[in-house]
Amino acid sequence: MTTDDHHLDGNAAGGVLGQIFAFEMTTAEVICAHCDAVGPIGAAVVYATAMGTIVRCRGCGEALIRIAHGPQRYWVDFSGTRLLQLAAAE
Amino acid sequence: MERTALPGRLAWQLGRVVDIVDETPRCRSLILDVPDGIGHTAGQHVDVRLTAADGYQAQRSYSIASPPEDQHLVLTVERLDDGEVSPYLTEVLREGDQLELRGPIGGYFTWRVADGGPLLLVAGGSGIVPLMAMLRHRAAQHSTVPTRLLHSSRAFDAIIYRQALEQLAAADPTLMVAHTLTRRQPADWAGYTRRIDRAMLADVAGAPSEQPQAFVCGPTALVETVASALVELGHDPVRVKTERFGASGGTP
Numbered sequence: 010m011t012t013d014d015h016h017l018d019g020n021a022a023g024g025v026l027g028q029i030f031a032f033e034m035t036t037a038e039v040i041c042a043h044c045d046a047v048g049p050i051g052a053a054v055v056y057a058t059a060m061g062t063i064v065r066c067r068g069c070g071e072a073l074i075r076i077a078h079g080p081q082r083y084w085v086d087f088s089g090t091r092l093l094q095l096a097a098a099e
Numbered sequence: 100m101e102r103t104a105l106p107g108r109l110a111w112q113l114g115r116v117v118d119i120v121d122e123t124p125r126c127r128s129l130i131l132d133v134p135d136g137i138g139h140t141a142g143q144h145v146d147v148r149l150t151a152a153d154g155y156q157a158q159r160s161y162s163i164a165s166p167p168e169d170q171h172l173v174l175t176v177e178r179l180d181d182g183e184v185s186p187y188l189t190e191v192l193r194e195g196d197q198l199e200l201r202g203p204i205g206g207y208f209t210w211r212v213a214d215g216g217p218l219l220l221v222a223g224g225s226g227i228v229p230l231m232a233m234l235r236h237r238a239a240q241h242s243t244v245p246t247r248l249l250h251s252s253r254a255f256d257a258i259i260y261r262q263a264l265e266q267l268a269a270a271d272p273t274l275m276v277a278h279t280l281t282r283r284q285p286a287d288w289a290g291y292t293r294r295i296d297r298a299m300l301a302d303v304a305g306a307p308s309e310q311p312q313a314f315v316c317g318p319t320a321l322v323e324t325v326a327s328a329l330v331e332l333g334h335d336p337v338r339v340k341t342e343r344f345g346a347s348g349g350t351p
Binding site for chain 1: 105106107108109110144145146155156157158160201202204205206207208342343344
């Protein structure tokens, strides 16, 4: 798979999310705060640029997760996610 | 580059190019030595990060083509004319160069021999890459899980892994490989000559009653078509896993 495009599937956010969280995030289920749609992050729509990553709901298109990349830090905005379900390690 | 020590978190690491193999006129495989290893499962991908002299960084995701059993990590990269990263990887990068990698990524589109089968793999263009990792893993484990692959390419010389697939299938009666060429076909071409549709899937996908695990990877339009057609044919949507990449990947 080559993803030389700014509009990708949710797996493209797996890298930056995996750097921040200790969980496998592409299989994490999110409930959209805007439309209540439920699904794994891997199935969402991702817009990635050098400045940041936006994970959008495949149902309504609103932002679920916004991650901005800065020098030595990340800013992570989860205001579009009502609930996140993570699979704990066995 | 920082290698952070946070347990369970991904971090950037360096891989060195030990060999480069041309797969098609637009596509190359990068054979990488990654000292700390990636520890992936077939179907997963890595992020590749490039940093320009002025500090500008660009990163993209590439599926891993090699099975977990291989010593080296192999990425197969297709050159996209308007790409920011792929032209560098396919034209500029040389043996001995280093790349920053982060992975493995993705817990959904994966297959291990222990997951069983039968397997139904459907690829559009470079969507074959993660499926090839599954096929190589299957071969490395001497698995006889019945497997069917339908591979859509634009033209004969654009078929990624054509010879490798021929070799795998020739040595393995439990592996069936079918091709379709959507734009140009050689005069003696015996395969399909159109985009994948429901009739083609009915021909090659096997009976839904066999309950295959399906993996579909390619451009968004192909993935949507194949996934809906499989469900219409009676395959369980839960057993149809998809991975799509953006519109600029083109439609094979």
